[in-house]
Amino acid sequence: MNFEHSPKAQDYMARLTAFMNEHVYPVEHDYYDYLDSCENRWATVPMMEELKAKAREQGLWNLAFPGSHGAGLTNLEYAPLAEIMGRVMWAPEIFNCNAPDTGNMEVFMMYGTEAQQEQWLTPLLNGDIRSAYAMTEPNVASSDATNIETSIVRDGDEYVINGRKWFITGAMNERTQIFIVMGKSDPDNPNRHLQQTQILVPKGTPGLTVERALKTFNYDDAPIGHAEIVFDNVRVPAANLLLGEGRGFEIAQGRLGPGRLHHCMRLIGCAQRSMELACHRAETRSTFGKKLSEHQSVREDIANCFCEIEQVRLLTLKTADQLDKVGNKEARDLIAAAKISTPLTVQRVIDRAMQIHGAGGLCQDFFMAEAFNYARWCRQADGSDQVHMMALGKQLIKRYAS
Template identity: 70%
Template sequence: MTEPQVASSDATNIQCEIKRDGDSYVINGRKWFTSGAMNEDCEILIVMGKTAPDHPDRHRQQSMILVPKATPGVRIVRDMLTYDYDDAPVGHPEIVYDNVRVPAENILLGEGRGFEIAQGRLGPGRIHHCMRLIGCAQRALELMCQRAVSRTAFGKPLAEQGSVREDIANSFCEIAQARLLTLQAADKMDREGNKAARDLIAAAKIVVPSMAARVIDRAIQIHGAAGVSQDTFLARAYVYARFIRIGDGPDQVHLAAVGKELIRRGGRGVTTRAP
């Protein structure tokens, strides 16, 4: 979905063209951060573009189509780095589609269904990121505790320094809060479906990456130079947490959506039983 020339946080901005030509579609556009496309086992790309750019419903302008990676006109420009990290061997490259022709039968669900497909996939994807990041934060907390009892500074263990204890306690509280919100969202997804749980999913997506980044940052601080080195998982985990504040929809989009819905309800939040 993501394109370098437009604000892709608004999926209706997509400029990639998918044009019908007889029994084929011809695709022209540029994408980047194409998840998994560098993996040698990846043979099919799912491309989102506009089949009906003038459709009055902006959410019916887009379609998704299957494109074999070996199709003439598909050109991988480069593998994108995130804070100078790659995701080898899977990668997420920038790809140019230059008059790429594929059979019309490759369209998914039919023309105008791209936005619908994307929304159906993004909800579960967002909560999976939250689950992973809670795991990253929990692991960072455990490393903090281990480091605190194994290192001495200014004549006493780090574990006896008041600021270290505060960082550990705050991290524990924040992880517990984020975990319960994520469980609440997952419970509603299981019982009522993804659409009914969209506000809780958005709330978790707002809260969890920022929480994980804070906790991991504290762990890095306690580890000193080791925290920013390759000797722990912390530096890479921090990059992941920071990136996910943008990936699968930036914080601002989710905040706007949740705020709009709460205003519509007069401030009444989502009610659900505890999981």
């Protein structure tokens, strides 16, 4: 096995790290100060547009895509870049690598018609608009996507959509222009995985209402946000259908595999930075007559952080490599393992780092509280821990029981 990143990846890593050091870390708190003082938290922060222009000038744009639409990197080559971006919660958008837009762009790349790609993919790739993916619902256990109740019914040359969705990332942002919506077009189909359909609903379509912003641990994740939205007899042209009726579950599986791994990559960046901050804190604070770094318990905590970060990093890199070699379906066991392990591990690492920082670790002076929120949120996003453990356990029993 080769444990070194490719020369191409190393070049991007060096350039991206330099960009973060020069342009992002120095204004990290300015970004939040602006959000705290502005009139509209859902509008793009002005400095974001300046940073995006600099990133494009330096060729640090659309890094997530392996094909001609982006930097041409493999998933394995992209992984360390996502980790670097993940060290600042809002940084991925600078490089047009933020969720849910990367996953939505992949949907358009894999399943969109030429007309749909021209209308929505091109402006997304250019960073001109944002998007949202509407699957989760408040009234059913949405980790089992076959439970989705939103209806998508054909009526002549249109489809009519009715339902309620929530935790729809990006829905609050002013620049979000398109919703990819998953619902049921054939609820009585005996094959539960052929009941679902995905369809495009432009912002401003009559009957589409964004009801409220949702918070996690009192973070609203502005200016992206998570929202509860309602579809009340929303009508869209039949041409807005993605791939075909009954193909919604197939699209969801194709979209969520790489997206789950991208979250893991970014989370490792959160954990690595938390450990580094804990090391600095331990060297600069003293209790009971000696530096924190000289206390055995602190050394043990930092050692455990290092071990656990290395474990999930190697698992994530192996998963990315398999995703490149055999594809999403064949790598699903490793994707599930990474999705189960990484958020929970990162949560533990950040928790130790916060403890070493004392009360300060819980406040806005450090990034760790928001990163902890992200790690905890990721244990629900794109399928809860239990669903992935159930699916992985089933695969492993089938593989090894004989």
